[in-house]
Amino acid sequence: MVKPTKWLPVVLLIALAATSACGSPIPEAKYSGVNAGAVLAPGGDSDNGFNDMTIAALGRAHHRIGVGIKRVTLSQRGDERAQRLNQLADQRYSPVIAVGDKYAADLSDVASQHSRTMFAIVDCPAPRAENVVNITFAEEQGSYLMGVAAARKSGSGHLGFIGGSSDAHTRRYQAGFVAGARSVKPNIAIDVQYLAGQPGVSSSDGRNSPTAARGIAAQMLERGADVLYHAAGSSGLGVFDAVVTARAQGNRGVWAIGSDTDQQLVTTPEQQKIILTSMVKRVDNAVFAFLADYSAGKATGGVRLMTLAGHSMDFAASGGYLVKYKLIAELNRVKQAIVDGKITVPTAP
Structure with missing residues (x-):
């Protein structure tokens, strides 16, 4: 796969994810050969929610384990979900992460057309397929x-x-x-x-x-x-x-x-x-854990239940x-x- 040339813009959450406890930047990891793409929920970044947490997870994966990253946003209408998923899959990103349950129907179709691409959907138990990881929460x-x-x-x-x-x-x-x-x-x-x-x-x-x-x-x-x-x-x-x-x-x-x-x-x-x-729901920790497992060859399709034990839920x-x-x-x-x-x-x- 070709390493992406378009990288995420620097945002506060990613800056925090790429900083050590003493405040000095963590050296960028050697490129792992994995390119992860994410399609955010309508509204894009700065939502103080699942989108921003997904962006933080991508930034952490880039800096700590050398994952190539790209994210795309939707218009407020949100009617181009299938187009964006196909776009990333066609560009050979794998895994492709969809943020939110509104992607379920489109992802079912797109995943069936791209059997060699791994997909993940955040906070949704559907669709079920061998190449879809359902990141869910207890x-x-x-x-x-x-x-x-x-x-x-x-x-x-x-x-x-x-x-x-x-x-x-x-x-x-x-x-x-x-x-x-x-x-x-x-x-x-x-x-x-x-x-x-x-x-x-x-x-x-x-x-x-x-x-x-x-x-x-x-x-x-x-x-x-x-x-x-x-x-x-x-x-x-x-x-x-x-x-x-x-x-x-x-x-x-x-x-x-x-x-x-x-x-x-x-x-x-x-x-x-x-x-x-x-x-x-600590989507940042849940998505990063998935990317780490995928990069290590440990991720398989199916429901991935995130719990308090995995630091993926909190108050x-x-x-x-x-x-x-x-x-x-x-x-x-x-x-x-x-x-x-x-x-x-x-x-x-």
Whole structure:
């Protein structure tokens, strides 16, 4: 394969990934013969989420193990997914990494046309093929930590969980959250609602309905829930808005918890004040681990489940509230107990 001539621009995350603990640059590794391409989700870089974490993983792989790298972006329409995947495969990049579940259908077709190319898709269990690696996450483990944090912070003994759709994937968040909360307070009340199928929300739109989420969250708060955890994509912004409004109306003890990325980084200043923590999928570590295994000839097609043990999931402390309320030490103890197998987290409610 020909070494790519177009390299990633220098961004902060890559600069950090290529710097040693003492601040000096890590020498660029000898070219490994592997060329990795990535197609980002619509919006490109600077999303403070999966795109930026994937870029960081590519930069780390380039500097540490000599992987050639290239990434391409989509327009906001996102209707050129198959074109971009084919572009990288035709240019003999392998592996080709697709960021996000919206690539699933296109990747199924493209992978079948490029059987000698290895593909990977981030945070999606489909499609299944010999030349597709599905990088997935044990959401129940991270959600267990969120349940512990929520139960510790709750003054009312009443929590809420809001999911996008009631599928097996989202129910893992619910299962972990409920188990974590009840490990702290066995009798704690937990309201559970799913957005898909609610009035005005189609079965496929549960993760993109912030108005409906705001209404459900407001009802939970009125019934006495004081910490709400969402697993509902952009609908979660409605949950945050409801908690902000409740605070403004004098309900000072209410909080929200985010999921998938550090939601302190993608919300308004007012919303940041009510986000206790977030369950974070460390896509940077997950993608780098995959690239390291692929470069060593160890990667095969199929589901690759990333867990707390692989440092591919964590809790976010960026808001400062876990420090303020002295929750970090306990969360770290619980995390280690899960890693050590002392706590088994359920995957279904």
